[in-house]
Amino acid sequence: MDTAEISALAQAIIHQHGATFGAQLHHDANSVELTPQPLPPALRSEPAYLAALEACSALGFIAVDAETLAQAWQRQTERTNRFDATHWPDDPRDFGLSNSDPALAFAHCPRELGLYGVLPTAEWVGRMARAGVPTVQLRFKSEDQAAVAREIKAAVEAVKGTGARLFINDHWRAALDAGAYGIHVGQEDLDTIAAKDLETIRTSGTRLGVSTHGYAEMVRAHAVQPSYIALGAVFPTTLKKMATAPQGLARLAAYVRLMKQYPLVAIGGISEDLFPAVRATGVGSVAVVRALVNARDPEAAARQLLQRMQAAA
Numbered sequence: 001m002d003t004a005e006i007s008a009l010a011q012a013i014i015h016q017h018g019a020t021f022g023a024q025l026h027h028d029a030n031s032v033e034l035t036p037q038p039l040p041p042a043l044r045s046e047p048a049y050l051a052a053l054e055a056c057s058a059l060g061f062i063a064v065d066a067e068t069l070a071q072a073w074q075r076q077t078e079r080t081n082r083f084d085a086t087h088w089p090d091d092p093r094d095f096g097l098s099n100s101d102p103a104l105a106f107a108h109c110p111r112e113l114g115l116y117g118v119l120p121t122a123e124w125v126g127r128m129a130r131a132g133v134p135t136v137q138l139r140f141k142s143e144d145q146a147a148v149a150r151e152i153k154a155a156v157e158a159v160k161g162t163g164a165r166l167f168i169n170d171h172w173r174a175a176l177d178a179g180a181y182g183i184h185v186g187q188e189d190l191d192t193i194a195a196k197d198l199e200t201i202r203t204s205g206t207r208l209g210v211s212t213h214g215y216a217e218m219v220r221a222h223a224v225q226p227s228y229i230a231l232g233a234v235f236p237t238t239l240k241k242m243a244t245a246p247q248g249l250a251r252l253a254a255y256v257r258l259m260k261q262y263p264l265v266a267i268g269g270i271s272e273d274l275f276p277a278v279r280a281t282g283v284g285s286v287a288v289v290r291a292l293v294n295a296r297d298p299e300a301a302a303r304q305l306l307q308r309m310q311a312a313a
């Protein structure tokens with residue numbers, strides 16, 4: 001096939017999926033603007049792969065995600081014996097996500113983790129757990145290891161008797177020592193935690209949640225078979241500087257279709273009014289920081305968000 005024919009296949013993909021994944025220009029605070037990305041160097045020469053690489057870059061997927069999608073589109077084409085521009089890849093087999101040993105998976109957690117409060121201190125953790133938030137995370141940022149250990153122990157104490165599941169962000173050793181329900185790690189943590197340490201966490205029965213921000217990171221997260229996968233940032237967030245653009249609802253829905261074998265948590269810029277649309281994608285949990293921590297009455301906000309979770313279920 002020549003370049004013009006491959007471009008015609010790329011155009012067919014864009015024609016089918018442009019309205020879903022293309023630039024979304026809204027004028028509200030939660031708009032997600034996806035700009036076309038430069039075409040990454042091709043690693044293969046098959047037409048389906050090349051067309052998908054071109055199309056996915058044009059649809060705003062960053063290089064690693066366009067590459068992951070192009071490889072999946074090529075596998076889909078081989079598996080079904082035809083190139084189908086209408087079918088956005090969503091079969092785990094086409095992403096190499098199917099051949100894992102269940103005996104090596106992290107401990108299970110419920111698919112519906114529900115409202116998930118990501119909170120800066122043990123005091124906040126206790127407060128929101130007592131307000132009925134079913135899943136809470138201590139996201140305590142400090143280099144002072146003694147202070148970290150104290151805060152984690154206090155958070156473990158704070159959720160006792162509330163029924164809330166407590167995840168600890170970043171500080172996995174102290175979380176294990178304190179007997180937390182689970183640990184949440186980012187992609188950079190997966191770079192630095194040694195395989196034997198991941199194995200220690202897994203065999204302890206402590207749950208593991210992993211952050212992801214697109215197709216390539218989801219494939220990477222799957223390699224460790226975590227207890228849940230977080231998908232972010234769905235909308236713009238001012239809480240921290242993100243390395244990747246907000247994903248938006250269309251991508252979130254596609255990620256959910258692909259990763260539905262995992263409990264899934266949506267995070268990033270999710271305010272109360274956005275709960276129904278986020279829940280409609282099929283995620284079992286919605287994680288928030290500012291919607292609780294910046295609320296004038298955080299207990300009332302928790303009640304509202306819990307109602308929204310129920311209503312949208």
Ligand SMILES: Cc1ncc(COP(=O)(O)OP(=O)(O)O)c(N)n1
Nearest residue numbers: 169184185186187211230265267287
């Ligand atoms: C539920 C949930 N999802 C994602 C994150 C982000 O975690 P991480 O990538 O480790 O970044 P920091 O929170 O450490 O800045 C999270 N904490 N919780």
Ligand SMILES: Cc1nc(C(=O)O)sc1CCOP(=O)(O)O
Nearest residue numbers: 232233237239268269288289290
């Ligand atoms: C801590 C965090 N992690 C994200 C990710 O996408 O990995 S987004 C995020 C911030 C979420 O805060 P808010 O609900 O206030 O926008």
Ligand SMILES: [Mg+2]
Nearest residue numbers: 169170185186
């Ligand atoms: Mg972290």
